[in-house]
Amino acid sequence: MEREILLTGIGGQGVQLGSSILARAAVLEGRQVMLFGSYGGTMRGGPTDSTLVVADAPIASPPIVSRAWGALAMHHAFWAPLRAKLRPGAVVALNASLFEGEVDRDACRVFDVPATEIATQQGSVLAAAMVLVGAFAGVTGLVGVDSLVEAMRALVPAYRVQHLDWNERALRAGFDAVPRGAAPAWSGEEQAA
Amino acid sequence: MEREILLTGIGGQGVQLGSSILARAAVLEGRQVMLFGSYGGTMRGGPTDSTLVVADAPIASPPIVSRAWGALAMHHAFWAPLRAKLRPGAVVALNASLFEGEVDRDACRVFDVPATEIATQQGSVLAAAMVLVGAFAGVTGLVGVDSLVEAMRALVPAYRVQHLDWNERALRAGFDAVPRGAAPAWSGEEQAA
Amino acid sequence: MTRTLMEGSSAITEAAIAAGCRFFAGYPMTPFTELLESFARRLPESGGVCINAESELEAVGMAWGAAATGARAATGSTGQGLALMQESLSELTRAELPLVIFHMARGQSDYTQATRGGGHGDYHHVVLAPIDVHEAVEHTQLAFHLADRWRNPVHLYGDFLLAHTSEAVSIEAAEFEPLPEKDWAVDGTLGGSGRSRNVNPIGMTKGAKGIEPESFWKRLQAKHDQIAREEVRFEAEFTEDAELLVVAFGSLARFARYAVRELRRAGVRVGYWRPITLWPFPTEALAEVAEGVERVAVLEQNAGQMIDDVRLSVLGRSPVVPIGEISSDEAGFGIGPIFDLEDVRRRIQEVCT
Amino acid sequence: MTRTLMEGSSAITEAAIAAGCRFFAGYPMTPFTELLESFARRLPESGGVCINAESELEAVGMAWGAAATGARAATGSTGQGLALMQESLSELTRAELPLVIFHMARGQSDYTQATRGGGHGDYHHVVLAPIDVHEAVEHTQLAFHLADRWRNPVHLYGDFLLAHTSEAVSIEAAEFEPLPEKDWAVDGTLGGSGRSRNVNPIGMTKGAKGIEPESFWKRLQAKHDQIAREEVRFEAEFTEDAELLVVAFGSLARFARYAVRELRRAGVRVGYWRPITLWPFPTEALAEVAEGVERVAVLEQNAGQMIDDVRLSVLGRSPVVPIGEISSDEAGFGIGPIFDLEDVRRRIQEVCT
Amino acid sequence: MSTVEARGTITIAVERCKGCELCIPACPPRVLRMSADHNETGYAYPELLPGCTGCGACLLVCPDFCFEVYQYETPILHEVGAIGDLGGPES
Amino acid sequence: MSTVEARGTITIAVERCKGCELCIPACPPRVLRMSADHNETGYAYPELLPGCTGCGACLLVCPDFCFEVYQYETPILHEVGAIGDLGGPES
Amino acid sequence: MSDRPVLPELPTLPTDAPPSEPARQLGHFRPRLLLHEDHDLCPGCGEPLAIRTLLEVIDEMGEAENTIGVVGIGCYTAFTSTMDVDLVQALHGRAPSVATGAKRMRPETIVFTLQGDGDMVNEGLQEVLHTAARGESVTCVMLNNGVFGETGGHMTATTVLGQRTKNSLEGRDAGYHGYPILIADLLAPLGGTAYAARGSVHDAPAVGRTKNMLRRALETQRRGDGFSFVEILTMCPTGWFVPTAEGPGYLNSVLGAVHATGELRNAERLVTTAELLQAAKDDAGRREEPLS
Amino acid sequence: MSDRPVLPELPTLPTDAPPSEPARQLGHFRPRLLLHEDHDLCPGCGEPLAIRTLLEVIDEMGEAENTIGVVGIGCYTAFTSTMDVDLVQALHGRAPSVATGAKRMRPETIVFTLQGDGDMVNEGLQEVLHTAARGESVTCVMLNNGVFGETGGHMTATTVLGQRTKNSLEGRDAGYHGYPILIADLLAPLGGTAYAARGSVHDAPAVGRTKNMLRRALETQRRGDGFSFVEILTMCPTGWFVPTAEGPGYLNSVLGAVHATGELRNAERLVTTAELLQAAKDDAGRREEPLS
Numbered sequence A, B: 001m002e003r004e005i006l007l008t009g010i011g012g013q014g015v016q017l018g019s020s021i022l023a024r025a026a027v028l029e030g031r032q033v034m035l036f037g038s039y040g041g042t043m044r045g046g047p048t049d050s051t052l053v054v055a056d057a058p059i060a061s062p063p064i065v066s067r068a069w070g071a072l073a074m075h076h077a078f079w080a081p082l083r084a085k086l087r088p089g090a091v092v093a094l095n096a097s098l099f100e101g102e103v104d105r106d107a108c109r110v111f112d113v114p115a116t117e118i119a120t121q122q123g124s125v126l127a128a129a130m131v132l133v134g135a136f137a138g139v140t141g142l143v144g145v146d147s148l149v150e151a152m153r154a155l156v157p158a159y160r161v162q163h164l165d166w167n168e169r170a171l172r173a174g175f176d177a178v179p180r181g182a183a184p185a186w187s188g189e190e191q192a193a
Numbered sequence C, D: 001m002t003r004t005l006m007e008g009s010s011a012i013t014e015a016a017i018a019a020g021c022r023f024f025a026g027y028p029m030t031p032f033t034e035l036l037e038s039f040a041r042r043l044p045e046s047g048g049v050c051i052n053a054e055s056e057l058e059a060v061g062m063a064w065g066a067a068a069t070g071a072r073a074a075t076g077s078t079g080q081g082l083a084l085m086q087e088s089l090s091e092l093t094r095a096e097l098p099l100v101i102f103h104m105a106r107g108q109s110d111y112t113q114a115t116r117g118g119g120h121g122d123y124h125h126v127v128l129a130p131i132d133v134h135e136a137v138e139h140t141q142l143a144f145h146l147a148d149r150w151r152n153p154v155h156l157y158g159d160f161l162l163a164h165t166s167e168a169v170s171i172e173a174a175e176f177e178p179l180p181e182k183d184w185a186v187d188g189t190l191g192g193s194g195r196s197r198n199v200n201p202i203g204m205t206k207g208a209k210g211i212e213p214e215s216f217w218k219r220l221q222a223k224h225d226q227i228a229r230e231e232v233r234f235e236a237e238f239t240e241d242a243e244l245l246v247v248a249f250g251s252l253a254r255f256a257r258y259a260v261r262e263l264r265r266a267g268v269r270v271g272y273w274r275p276i277t278l279w280p281f282p283t284e285a286l287a288e289v290a291e292g293v294e295r296v297a298v299l300e301q302n303a304g305q306m307i308d309d310v311r312l313s314v315l316g317r318s319p320v321v322p323i324g325e326i327s328s329d330e331a332g333f334g335i336g337p338i339f340d341l342e343d344v345r346r347r348i349q350e351v352c353t
Numbered sequence E, F: 001m002s003t004v005e006a007r008g009t010i011t012i013a014v015e016r017c018k019g020c021e022l023c024i025p026a027c028p029p030r031v032l033r034m035s036a037d038h039n040e041t042g043y044a045y046p047e048l049l050p051g052c053t054g055c056g057a058c059l060l061v062c063p064d065f066c067f068e069v070y071q072y073e074t075p076i077l078h079e080v081g082a083i084g085d086l087g088g089p090e091s
Numbered sequence G, H: 001m002s003d004r005p006v007l008p009e010l011p012t013l014p015t016d017a018p019p020s021e022p023a024r025q026l027g028h029f030r031p032r033l034l035l036h037e038d039h040d041l042c043p044g045c046g047e048p049l050a051i052r053t054l055l056e057v058i059d060e061m062g063e064a065e066n067t068i069g070v071v072g073i074g075c076y077t078a079f080t081s082t083m084d085v086d087l088v089q090a091l092h093g094r095a096p097s098v099a100t101g102a103k104r105m106r107p108e109t110i111v112f113t114l115q116g117d118g119d120m121v122n123e124g125l126q127e128v129l130h131t132a133a134r135g136e137s138v139t140c141v142m143l144n145n146g147v148f149g150e151t152g153g154h155m156t157a158t159t160v161l162g163q164r165t166k167n168s169l170e171g172r173d174a175g176y177h178g179y180p181i182l183i184a185d186l187l188a189p190l191g192g193t194a195y196a197a198r199g200s201v202h203d204a205p206a207v208g209r210t211k212n213m214l215r216r217a218l219e220t221q222r223r224g225d226g227f228s229f230v231e232i233l234t235m236c237p238t239g240w241f242v243p244t245a246e247g248p249g250y251l252n253s254v255l256g257a258v259h260a261t262g263e264l265r266n267a268e269r270l271v272t273t274a275e276l277l278q279a280a281k282d283d284a285g286r287r288e289e290p291l292s
């Protein structure tokens, strides 16, 4: 089974870190993983997106996918191209605090997460992406929340150690903010805790 | 009729200037001309040679010839490769003042010209090549001596104006130092004055 | 064998270090920057040297000096930077220096640059074009080996996709057949011995006056002919009974391979063929395969570059048709809309008649 | 029409001046030095500017700036120097600047460099390869015309032999069809107008944010396709009933043509064919001729470069055999022993079976 | 209640502002402060308090060309709270 | 007749000499002069007159490595013509 | 966020429209020679300030219709499509040569280059030195932020010791990374150089001084006196990894402490950066002395 | 021909064999580290002298078996096949980078470059500046004859005003050709430079002083103090269009009057060429004063 997940947002919103955390957590849980992150130049504020494929066998899919099983959207700005790639019934976690405009709720299973609000409560507005990542894991069981936390702690660079605690709280808060396992990624016994 | 003429010597001996004078004189006389001068790097003293083709119709021959009708040799150092290219009966003018070693006098028509000696008498050892050029013209009638002088005056650069007189005397002395028309380049009526 | 999730650029770096790379120099330019950053971080930690060269010309010069001492050395850049290096790249070939060049292109429109170069004279570089991060790890080690084996520059042709794709890989030093001693390398010790070394690109021999370019160049030609015979690598699937053969290389081949497998499952008699070495191009292997097919379709992300090598292999045995095109994102990083499975499938199907 | 005896390098200079060349910059390297010297002497006298640039990179940069103002401009070098210019040469194509490049090679082993370049991306330069000084005079003027017509760099591929051969030529400005206004050229006057110019290689449009590389590059591809259709030039002799076709270019073609004529006189059914434009290579013309012959022999002074273009034209219609080889004098200036009529005749006869 | 004299005023292109805050310390009378709100792109932006002199410093240092500056023909007066709150120039 | 003391002497690789004359002014006692003859390649070359001090200056300035220099353990005397002809150091 | 306490009780004045009272407009959103004000450069970037200043000088000198600019490759390249003067986009490092070719063919125009430290002091160091030595009558303007901003904040040849960059996260170390090049000191003494100065945009007065330098440089060119050069220190908070609002302070205290601002050459007058620094120190000393 | 009258009446001593009287040999035809003495350089060329001196210093310092040389492209390249030290032949202009790579991989060796003015100050100007600023522990040796000798005597970036070259037959003109670059003045003040000096080979004492400079430069490298540089003025009668025998005089009076010889940097001590010239003038003044 190959689960393709797309993540989009504005540069600096933590999309790249978020997708790395999901990917690394999946590796920790023994999955096959492929992750492609594309960020424009380096100027703050441009579009940023990321493609993640998690599977239970070696991945044949190329790193850019035309059809995705799930998505995390931090902002409405880049929704249209993302929408075009979703398979029918795709699982979508979106940051309801920022997201404006229409979402096609019949075609996909949409979970609204007030990520920026939750993040602010947990200590930093910067951790909104963590909330969304936690929420996506919660809804799908793609990975467990402890793997997320372990992956996050390994990925945050030393000079950002002050972010560790917010991030952990944000991941866990996101995980808990959604109906657990409402859109499972794996069939029955494989489901993560 | 295409007349191929090879000139060789040591860099600085005036071979390039000499061949240019012959070539330009031929143009003055309405001939078709092709001249190829090859000089190694710029260090003084290396080998230098030149290939001249003079014809009475557009030239088909490429600028490097395998077979030559005539030759001017300022020094014995590069005689062997030159010799290999001479047609049977080729006309050879050599600087007898410097030339050492054997020359195959049966196969070619050799004219010994004490060019360095004559040049010294005419004012400068540097004009030896002029003597040889004059002599070759004298023997073959390839071009006339007045054309040679005119060509030489046009070619010597302004900052070398002091050379003009030596050179003219050397050209004329060479022209006169050999049996006039002994090995004619052109058939009857075309012969230059 | 622990697997670690690594971006292509990091994986290449680790593979290079595992292969004994001790020197790296480069100048930033996307998507080579990513490689430079990871070498700058990792090489000093592992006892090597990474210099943030002030320009590409200086980078390749530094790598030249390091390689001349016998150390395993590498440099690289992307299109523009590699264009600047062309003099050095062709002359390195004549100096017979084993240098690895990470040719991190913006897409596939630098195929000709990688395989023909723009240096002067007759010369060739081995060009390896990995399809994914796993193969990039393997090729990186192979590149250092081949460079030493042949005393010739070797390119690894990657792109933005490869640099930015993370996969879980495990990196261990690969085993290769033994290599000859580098007795030609300068270590400074032979001064005054009458046998001191002279690493040069002009065919000079120590003690001998002058040079003999013709025999020197002919010797190199013979070496390149031998490489062309011995180092050809390619990948093929479903070629036995294919009516249509799809040829692609590098990152885009992964899309082609996936699409061909899908079409096969759907019963379409389509085959897949990929040159792993872009030079030497697997001409004979392709000629053989092309014999039986009705059509050869070349999928490449450019105006038509590899297609010449395909035509030179097929030589009229069957029609060769381009199914790729110029395709780019807005930043020009080479992530064009052609990197799309459905698009690739459609392109293949369109010539499936 | 007075004829003056001129070395190839001087003749080219005079032709360039007759064509309205107003700017030249270069850095010495045999056999380009000869050209630089004569431009340095003659251009200022005729109201132009010649700069002894401090390096090849600076030379091509200066020429870029001059061309951007709409002036007819040229630069050049030989192999190594042109290798250094590769970034600029490919980007000049994208900046759509009409620049003439005197590609004064050391022999013929820079065929690939001239026709493929080593810059990045999809691009092409027109390459004219004159056979003698007369044709060099004609091609020099044509080069400036084509550069302006297509807003694309044009090379004149010469060599040591061309630079150093003197012939009696008469130089007069040639007539060509009228050219469009250079309304894209910067003259400094449009600041503040909202319509100021922007000569750039990245497909920027003044006033528009960002760039769209894909459509920009595709437009260039279309232009190059058109050049390839419209600017093909070649020379052929005795091809109607030839059994063997000899293909050669540039200086060496003069030897081949002479030898073929001699052999024809001796009754041998041999033909001669020469690409005048190395790019666009006259593929269709050659394909047509190759249809009827038994064999195509490629005479070039290198390890085999043009032969790929010949094979790409012939595409298996008849066997293509190399009859040239690497051949050099000791200084490496490219005057090898192959420049010998008897040798060339022997090579042709050997494949005449 | 007291009044503050304004010799000038400004307009601010709030939507273009990227919230860099360079204008804040640049204003000699310190009459700019960052908004509590965010613009469309999510950035806080400067707001004008009474006391602008029309000196143009904000315009000179704003990287996003957000300011136009005006000098009144006659200074105008703004009513404000206790003058001490202004946090004006330290002098 | 008089004598000149020589504290040293030299050997000259005449066939390698390219006649540049750099050694002539370099010799402090001015005991080198150019030959009237030419070597095989056609160049005039230096000849040694009595009075060499073995100072090595000629060796230092010769671009063609034509000199070896020796210092005698005991100076030797050469018989020469009128001493004034030597044209030695101007002092 | 600045440290100043927020004072919510103060009234906020409307700033969304021109004033209704009679007033004279002093400055526009953008200089006349900029086509529009939008750009993608980072918050707090110093480059737009320098570009505004340059364009204003050209306009004020009346040279808008007589100017050719040559732009290098860096973040400032984004302005090539919006600066409303005739422009040539050069390759990375090559602008001075391109400017040379343009000026030689259009000697009556004002020709300037706009380059970054990476463009000029790394990739194209020899271009600008040769251009200056040749005495080309062009003006090179260099935006110095001590990093390759565009590629993500890597060290350049002007990065000062101790400065944090993407590949010197602990700060540039002389032993490992070498020393910064003071490009103005290399250019100022060359025979062909007529004017050389170093300005900054860290605050409004600095912008004003920089504007004067640019004017003097272009006047030098207009007089045909030789090569002219203005280096401008600009903020790059992104590349430096400092909070946006701290950019100007960091620029002045860290980069400015090495690349000191002032005029290095004006016709025959020639001073070094070391002398500028010494003079500034003397000045500061004097200022600290009691006024007595 | 020299002006000195020929004195045919003096006896010519035999010089074709070593002396028969007991004598100590002071010097050999060639330095030990040269494989043979034949070379194709022009009569009166200064480059062989500089190369001899360099090789002698390496030998005398006991570093023959611990040295890597990197050679540029110019007439001196002919010596790459005869210098008996481990060598790397670089491309035109690239030697300093090549030396950097070699030194970093073999930090225990002495690494030098041998380049010409065309190689270093034209094609490779930025290489040597960056290498020096980086403080690479290598020694760059530059043979300055003010021309591209190898290509036939064209003007380089060091050609002095008034000097005749193949493309400045009337002498270099500042207005048309620009000004010469004093490369040692650019290198000496850089942060990474520890030693910089300019010598000459126009006569025997100058050769001796140059030898000392080379020794100090290599000692600087051996101590690991930073980058070191020695420029050596050499004759090129061919390129200058002067009679061979007049080469040394022309070198000293024409090139030497601009590129004045002396030490420009030794650790913290730093002077400019202008100061060297002034000092020489003062000296000459003093010498001309009556001793009283």
Ligand SMILES: Cc1ncc(C[n+]2csc(CCOP(=O)(O)OP(=O)(O)O)c2C)c(N)n1
Binding pocket: C027, C028, C029, C030, C056, C080, C081, C084, G047, G072, G073, G074, G075, G076, G092, G115, G116, G117, G118, G119, G120, G143, G145, G147, G148, G149, G150, G151, G156
């Ligand atoms: C030949 C070449 N090498 C590398 C690059 C990649 N590159 C683009 S911008 C840049 C850095 C520019 O630095 P700087 O001039 O300081 O400008 P900044 O971005 O700091 O404003 C680099 C290295 C390039 N465009 N061309």
Ligand SMILES: Cc1ncc(C[n+]2csc(CCOP(=O)(O)OP(=O)(O)O)c2C)c(N)n1
Binding pocket: D027, D028, D029, D030, D056, D080, D081, D084, H047, H072, H073, H074, H075, H076, H092, H115, H116, H117, H118, H119, H120, H143, H145, H147, H148, H149, H150, H151, H156
């Ligand atoms: C890239 C490149 N451009 C040009 C040349 C041609 N070239 C060879 S030697 C030389 C000049 C060398 O000058 P310099 O270093 O001063 O040495 P010199 O000959 O004066 O000793 C040049 C331009 C070259 N070899 N490579």
Ligand code: SF4
Binding pocket: E008, E009, E010, E026, E027, E028, E029, E030, E031, E032, E051, E052, E053, E054, E055, E056, E057, E058, E059, E069
């Ligand atoms: S114009 Fe001056 S006083 Fe008014 S807001 Fe701007 S900086 Fe402050």
Ligand code: SF4
Binding pocket: E016, E017, E018, E019, E020, E021, E022, E023, E024, E045, E046, E061, E062, E063, E064, E065, E066, G044
């Ligand atoms: S300086 Fe400009 S962009 Fe920055 S906060 Fe002020 S108004 Fe906004």
Ligand code: SF4
Binding pocket: F008, F009, F010, F026, F027, F028, F029, F030, F031, F032, F051, F052, F053, F054, F055, F056, F057, F058, F059, F069
């Ligand atoms: S050793 Fe001294 S004295 Fe003797 S010949 Fe040589 S230079 Fe003259």
Ligand code: SF4
Binding pocket: F016, F017, F018, F019, F020, F021, F022, F023, F024, F045, F046, F061, F062, F063, F064, F065, F066, H044
């Ligand atoms: S210096 Fe040497 S080459 Fe020159 S004349 Fe004297 S011995 Fe001959």
Ligand code: SF4
Binding pocket: A042, A043, A044, G040, G041, G042, G043, G044, G045, G046, G047, G075, G145, G149, G150, G235, G236, G237, G238, G239
């Ligand atoms: S990276 Fe630096 S220079 Fe570039 S736009 Fe951002 S702040 Fe400005």
Ligand code: SF4
Binding pocket: B042, B043, B044, H040, H041, H042, H043, H044, H045, H046, H047, H075, H145, H149, H150, H235, H236, H237, H238, H239
């Ligand atoms: S050209 Fe000049 S540098 Fe070259 S060998 Fe001759 S004299 Fe020496």
Ligand SMILES: [Mg+2]
Binding pocket: G074, G116, G117, G118, G143, G144, G145, G146, G147, G148, G149, G156
């Ligand atoms: Mg910068």
Ligand SMILES: [Mg+2]
Binding pocket: H074, H116, H117, H118, H143, H144, H145, H146, H147, H148, H149, H156
């Ligand atoms: Mg030189």
